[in-house]
Amino acid sequence: QSRRKVTPVDFEKCKSRFTKCSKQQQKCGNEIDPVCGSDANTYTNQCQLIVATC
Structure with missing residues (x-):
């Protein structure tokens, strides 16, 4: 879960x-x-991490 403000x-x-x-x-x-x-999250692989930051 991110602590960034999301609107x-x-x-x-x-x-x-x-x-x-x-x-x-x-x-x-x-x-x-x-x-x-x-x-602080663990992603299945590098690609999934990239998608999460997209």
Whole structure:
């Protein structure tokens, strides 16, 4: 869970980024190679960490 402040925005403002992130997530495999993020969360692999920061 992030401690960053999150506020809602109109979906149209982030639609292109959402599409990009969704495509990136589809590329991630199921390989288990745990990676720790600076947010103190553990991700299944590097690709999943990248998606989380997208």
